[in-house]
Amino acid sequence: VSGAPQPSGRLHPWSWLFHAAGALKELAVPVLAVVVLKRNDDFSALGLAGAAAALACAYGWLRARSFRYEVLAEEILIREGLLMRESRQVPFTRVQSVSERRGLVHRLVGVTELVLESGSGGKPEAVMRVLGPGEASRLAEQLRLHRAARAAGAGEGTGPAAEGPGGATGRPQQVLLTLPTVELVKLGIISNRGLLVVAAGIGVLSQYPDLLDLVPGAEQLAASVYGRLAEAASAGVVRLLPWILGLLAAVFVLVRLLSLGYWIVTQHGFTLTRDGDRLRVQRGLLTRVDVSGRVGAIQRLVLERTLLHRLFSRCTLRVDLPAALVATGHVPRLNRLAPIATAEQAQALIRDCLPGLDLQALAWRRLHPDAAWRRWQRTMLWVMPAVAPAVALAWGLPGLPADAGPVALAAAAALVAGSAWHARLWAASAAYAADQGVVAWRSGVFSKTWVLVPEGRTQVVTLRRSPRDRRAGTATLCADAMTAAGTRALKLPWLAEADAAALNARLWRANVEPLAYNRPVPSPGS
Amino acid sequence: VLWRLHALLLGLAAGATAWLVTWPILVEALGFDGRAGLARSSVAGLGAGVAVSLLLLWRVRVAARVYRWQHRPGEGVVVFKGAWWQREVWIPMTRLQHLDIQRGPLERWLGLATLELYTAGSHEYETRIPGLSPQRAQALRDGLLAELQADGAAVRGERP
Numbered sequence: 173v174s175g176a177p178q179p180s181g182r183l184h185p186w187s188w189l190f191h192a193a194g195a196l197k198e199l200a201v202p203v204l205a206v207v208v209l210k211r212n213d214d215f216s217a218l219g220l221a222g223a224a225a226a227l228a229c230a231y232g233w234l235r236a237r238s239f240r241y242e243v244l245a246e247e248i249l250i251r252e253g254l255l256m257r258e259s260r261q262v263p264f265t266r267v268q269s270v271s272e273r274r275g276l277v278h279r280l281v282g283v284t285e286l287v288l289e290s291g292s293g294g295k296p297e298a299v300m301r302v303l304g305p306g307e308a309s310r311l312a313e314q315l316r317l318h319r320a321a322r323a324a325g326a327g328e329g330t331g332p333a334a335e336g337p338g339g340a341t342g343r344p345q346q347v348l349l350t351l352p353t354v355e356l357v358k359l360g361i362i363s364n365r366g367l368l369v370v371a372a373g374i375g376v377l378s379q380y381p382d383l384l385d386l387v388p389g390a391e392q393l394a395a396s397v398y399g400r401l402a403e404a405a406s407a408g409v410v411r412l413l414p415w416i417l418g419l420l421a422a423v424f425v426l427v428r429l430l431s432l433g434y435w436i437v438t439q440h441g442f443t444l445t446r447d448g449d450r451l452r453v454q455r456g457l458l459t460r461v462d463v464s465g466r467v468g469a470i471q472r473l474v475l476e477r478t479l480l481h482r483l484f485s486r487c488t489l490r491v492d493l494p495a496a497l498v499a500t501g502h503v504p505r506l507n508r509l510a511p512i513a514t515a516e517q518a519q520a521l522i523r524d525c526l527p528g529l530d531l532q533a534l535a536w537r538r539l540h541p542d543a544a545w546r547r548w549q550r551t552m553l554w555v556m557p558a559v560a561p562a563v564a565l566a567w568g569l570p571g572l573p574a575d576a577g578p579v580a581l582a583a584a585a586a587l588v589a590g591s592a593w594h595a596r597l598w599a600a601s602a603a604y605a606a607d608q609g610v611v612a613w614r615s616g617v618f619s620k621t622w623v624l625v626p627e628g629r630t631q632v633v634t635l636r637r638s639p640r641d642r643r644a645g646t647a648t649l650c651a652d653a654m655t656a657a658g659t660r661a662l663k664l665p666w667l668a669e670a671d672a673a674a675l676n677a678r679l680w681r682a683n684v685e686p687l688a689y690n691r692p693v694p695s696p697g698s
Numbered sequence: 699v700l701w702r703l704h705a706l707l708l709g710l711a712a713g714a715t716a717w718l719v720t721w722p723i724l725v726e727a728l729g730f731d732g733r734a735g736l737a738r739s740s741v742a743g744l745g746a747g748v749a750v751s752l753l754l755l756w757r758v759r760v761a762a763r764v765y766r767w768q769h770r771p772g773e774g775v776v777v778f779k780g781a782w783w784q785r786e787v788w789i790p791m792t793r794l795q796h797l798d799i800q801r802g803p804l805e806r807w808l809g810l811a812t813l814e815l816y817t818a819g820s821h822e823y824e825t826r827i828p829g830l831s832p833q834r835a836q837a838l839r840d841g842l843l844a845e846l847q848a849d850g851a852a853v854r855g856e857r858p
Contacts, residue, residue: 494818631793631819635786642784652819660821676788683790684773 179242179249184304186281187239191301192225192232193277199224205379241300243311246318248288250298262297264318266290268469268494271505272308272462279460284308288315320448348451348521349510351442355486359435359512362480366430370423410575439511446524451491453506465493465506470525471629471653472661473509475518478619489518491525492655507656526626529608536603536614540646543666544599551591559584604664606675611651613664625662627682629653635672647672651679713751720746767827769838772845775815777825787825793817794846797839801832811835815842 203224234254242249247263273285283302290297303311351359404411440457452464472492481487489510509521519531566572566580594617602615611630613623631652641647649672653661667675721743760781768776774790798814805811812828813835830838 631790631817632822632825633788634822635788637784639782650822652817652822654818655820657820661819676786680773680788680790683792 179240179251181241181243181307183236183239183241183300184281184283184302184307186283187236187302188229188233189277189281190232190283190285191235192228194301195228195231195235196225199228236301241298243314248298248311260298262288264315265322267297267315269463269465269506270312270315271464272312272460274456274460274462276458278302286311319450345445345447347443347445348524349442349444349513349517351439351512353436353440355512356435356439356442357432358484358486359439360432361428362478362484362486362512363431363435364427365434366427366432369430369434370427405573407573410579435511442511444509444521451506451509451525453508463506465491467525469494470626471655473522473525473624475522475622475624476619477616477621481619485514486512487515487518488512489521492653492659492661494654522624526610526624529610529624531622533608534605534610534612535607536605536612537671538603539599539666540644540668540671542644542646543602544596546640546644546646546666547598548592548595551595552588555587555591559587599666604667604675606678611662611675611679613662623662625651625653627679630661630679630683633676633679635676637669641666641669645669649675710751712754713747715747716750717743717747762829765829769841771841775825775827775842777827787822789815789817789825791842791845793819794842795823797842799832799835799839813838 203221235252238254238257239252240250246265247261250258250260250262252258267288267290269289271287271289273287274283275285278284281302282305284305285302286298286300286308287296288298288300300308300311401412401415404415437457438459438461439455442453442455445452445454446467449467450464451467452462454460454462470491470493474490474492475487476490477487487510488508490507491509493506509525510518513521522531523529563577563580563584567577569576597617598615601617601620602613604614605612606627609627611625611627615621631654633652634650636648636650637646645668646666647669649662649664649667650660651662655661664672664675721740761779764779764781764784766778768778770776772791774788774792774794776789777785777787779785779787795816795818797816800812800814801810802812809831810828811830811832811834812826813830815825815827817823817825827835827838
């Protein structure tokens with residue numbers, strides 16, 4: 173590497189702060205725990221916190237100082253590292269997505285964190301933590317120009333060769349979707365995101381139960397609620413019902429409030445724009461996030477309508493782009509094309525991403541006639557072992573209220589009958605389609621989901637047959653694509669065996685004859 | 699033949715593990731009443747080990763008998779496996795990222811090799827074809843690589 177030019181560009185002078193913050197995050201939980209739990213022993217706790225902060229600052233300063241970069245015509249040179257010094261060349265052609273993140277502190281200081289990623293998985297190609305606003309926009313612009321030049325070179329005949337004075341593709345940026353605050357409020361009511369916050373809170377409390385002491389009156393409240401519950405329980409299970417319902421309602425409201433906050437903070441000012449082949453999302457109240465990805469690289473679109481979505485006649489549209497195989501910390505990525513949208517907006521977006529697709533005209537095919545029966549059996553397989561002992565205990569255990577046994581039996585019977593009904597409705601609505609260049613799957617009774625995978629995007633396809641499947645003449649087809657790590661792009665259960673084989677043959681052909689597939693009008697002769 | 703050796707070894711290993719696991723449990727259950735108790739429990743444990751290894755042997759043999767793979771020239775590789783729970787894995791040539799031949803110490807001793815096929819997917823990105831002879835694994839890999847290169851050339855040639 174001695175012959176290569178040495179990069180001389182430096183990060184923004186405030187970079188040490190953000191490197192230090194990153195290091196401090198690693199130390200935060202143990203230090204915080206010690207500081208909170210040893211409140212009486214101020215000196216050592218403060219000293220520990222101070223030492224951790226000083227250590228992080230020193231590390232951040234050294235780390236930021238050692239980072240050098242240089243933007244050339246075709247690539248970026250990077251040299252970084254304290255002990256292990258690493259030199260890298262990142263060619264612009266490798267950069268698939270650029271994401272910018274500006275947190276509250278970033279915005280106060282006036283800087284941006286820039287992450288360059290390739291679609292191949294693994295770590296990001298480069299993390300520029302942090303750049304001044306001028307530098308960041310210069311680098312982003314250079315990447316854009318490079319892409320535009322490459323696009324013009326690749327599609328000489330078709331693409332407009334207009335290079336406007338401002339640069340870029342010549343086509344204007346097109347705003348596809350913006351979300352006003354009213355929509356975000358609806359999203360907060362619809363989504364269960366707050367549940368994650370509650371779960372995290374419970375997790376922290378179970379680790380450090382002493383934290384509860386910090387909340388005044390928490391213990392008394394818990395004790396009084398528990399006392400009333402015990403009183404009601406002794407009078408019979410039926411008397412307990414209003415309590416259970418009230419508690420559920422309280423949790424429901426709390427979860428909604430938390431999700432409301434979450435969505436407003438993360439999605440405030442959501443704007444989805446399209447610039448040529450690129451989709452770009454800008455969002456965030458405190459931390460501004462700017463992510464983009466290629467339309468041509470879309471692996472999967474998922475449209476969701478839960479019961480609450482339907483109440484507001486809204487839906488959520490998610491997208492899967494080639495993702496890093498290794499989860500890479502907190503790099504934001506483009507995963508929600510529309511956190512909340514009306515059905516018409518979502519369909520317009522789908523048409524934008526998969527040109528020529530008409531959702532209404534897809535030729536849906538049903539599952540095997542046995543699907544309802546099979547699904548019910550599968551549910552019973554895990555419901556019965558849980559329910560049967562519970563009912564037996566409710567009958568037999570001494571000390572329970574007298575009506576416990578019959579109530580438990582009635583609940584179990586309702587569960588069995590309800591799941592049979594649910595399985596029937598599910599099988600009636602579940603369907604797949606291999607049509608118009610996509611494989612589509614729709615399912616769900618109360619919460620409905622549509623999955624769309626472009627035909628040329630599938631990778632390994634697996635057909636599975638259990639002994640039951642072979643007797644019934646059914647099969648399960650799973651298709652893989654470059655979606656988020658560990659997720660399965662498509663799973664079609666209980667297809668008729670012939671249908672599964674035909675779909676597999678179709679996907680195989682799309683992959684084996686990629687050239688024929690990519691032609692705009694496939695000629696049957698070739 | 700190679701497969702049976704493989705199966706035998708697997709069965710023996712599993713049996714030994716089963717014996718090691720059941721033995722202390724039985725010792726605990728039957729009590730340490732002198733040497734006789736210890737001997738009784740170890741014989742019982744050995745019995746359990748043999749039973750488990752026979753069961754596994756049979757299962758591996760059945761699995762080995764139905765295991766098939768197929769190289770479709772110019773198209774890709776298909777693997778058929780599982781006797782009761784059957785799986786067909788279809789790996790298109792155009793999706794292959796890279797190929798590995800792996801030979802662990804056991805496989806080297808038995809003269810076997812495993813070919814690993816990688817795609818860029820997110821769930822089933824790795825497929826293994828075990829129990830090949832080294833020559834066969836090498837030949838299959840070379841064949842696939844040559845086809846991959848020819849494929850790439852065709853793609854480059856046909857683009858304007």
